[in-house]
Amino acid sequence: MFAVEMVMKKIVWKPGTLIYPLPAVMVSCGVSDEEYNIITVAWTGIINTNPPMCYISLRKSRHSYDIIKKNGEFVINLTTKDLAFATDWCGVKSGRDVDKFKAMKLTPAKAQKVGAPLIDESPVNVECVVKEIKPLGSHDMFIAEIVAVNTCSKYIDSKTGAFDLSKANLIMYSHGKYYESGAFIGKFGFSVMKKKTKQRLQKNNKK
Numbered sequence: 001m002f003a004v005e006m007v008m009k010k011i012v013w014k015p016g017t018l019i020y021p022l023p024a025v026m027v028s029c030g031v032s033d034e035e036y037n038i039i040t041v042a043w044t045g046i047i048n049t050n051p052p053m054c055y056i057s058l059r060k061s062r063h064s065y066d067i068i069k070k071n072g073e074f075v076i077n078l079t080t081k082d083l084a085f086a087t088d089w090c091g092v093k094s095g096r097d098v099d100k101f102k103a104m105k106l107t108p109a110k111a112q113k114v115g116a117p118l119i120d121e122s123p124v125n126v127e128c129v130v131k132e133i134k135p136l137g138s139h140d141m142f143i144a145e146i147v148a149v150n151t152c153s154k155y156i157d158s159k160t161g162a163f164d165l166s167k168a169n170l171i172m173y174s175h176g177k178y179y180e181s182g183a184f185i186g187k188f189g190f191s192v193m194k195k196k197t198k199q200r201l202q203k204n205n206k207k
Contacts, residue, residue, distance in 0.1 A: 021172040021179065024087055026077045026122065027056055028108070029067045031115035036108055038100040038119070039064040040091030042173040043139060044076060052146040054128060057139040063095040068142060072130040073114040077122035081169040081180050088178065113147040123168040125150040 022042045030036040043057035054076065058065045068074045079087045086104040093100065101108050101117075108117035111127050118125040128144035156163050170181045186193075 018175070021174040024079055024171050024173040024178060026079055026083070026087055026090055026119055027064065027068075027074050028077060028119055029064050029071065029074045029116045031071050031073075033108075035067060036099075036101055036117055037064050037067055037095035038090045038104075038106070039095070040087050041076075047143065053131070053144065054126065054146055055141050055143050057136065057141045059139055065140070068130065069133065071115065073116050074128050074130070074142070074144070075111060075114065075116045075118055076126040076128060077119040078124040078126075078165075078168070079171050080123060081171060083121060084171050084178055087171065111148065112150065118150055123152040123155060123165065123170075 023044060024040065024042050025044055027039050027041050027044075028036065029039070039058070039062060041056050041058070043055075045055060047053050047055055056074070056076070058068070064074075086106060089104060090100050093103070100106070107120035109120040109125075111118050111125070114127045114129065116127075118127075126146055127148040127150070129147050130142050130144045132143040134141040134143060151163060152168075155165055155167055166181070166184060171178050172181060173179075
């Protein structure tokens with residue numbers, strides 16, 4: 001008897017932005033109280049390990065574009081379920097018309113290496129210095145070096161010192177919708193992990 005291979009039926013669409021999910025982050029910028037602004041970004045990610053580098057892509061029409069281009073720095077603030085409303089709101093409102101920090105009751109905090117403010121309510125703030133601006137078409141990509149990372153101490157295990165971001169209820173963006181991050185599946189390398197090690201980790205993650 002021959003095994004029957006089941007193949008998913010595919011529909012071909014025109015080229016588009018369908019690599020999902022992506023992190024929904026709030027990017028803070030500006031070097032003075034009058035200039036501070038927040039823009040919500042999903043076109044973002046890591047592009048290098050050493051030195052640590054990342055990117056954000058912005059339309060030239062966005063208020064934050066000129067601020068970041070002028071100052072050459074910004075902060076990527078990870079977002080959580082509790083920050084979901086503010087994350088969406090800061091993505092549809094313009095900093096030309098409103099002070100987003102005040103409107104969303106968010107706290108600008110002093111960064112370590114850059115002049116742009118951290119969003120204190122975010123569990124992780126990634127300070128970035130722009131190295132290159134690459135025009136791509138609808139968006140320009142800001143390629144940046146990560147110069148400092150600020151993390152919330154409540155997600156650090158007091159016994160092991162390990163940082164457990166899964167407890168922060170991070171949110172992600174997928175095809176126009178926001179989702180809370182899901183259940184733990186496995187750590188990097190779980191596919192080749194010894195059975196006893198895998199069972200121990202699964203047990204620990206249920207606690």
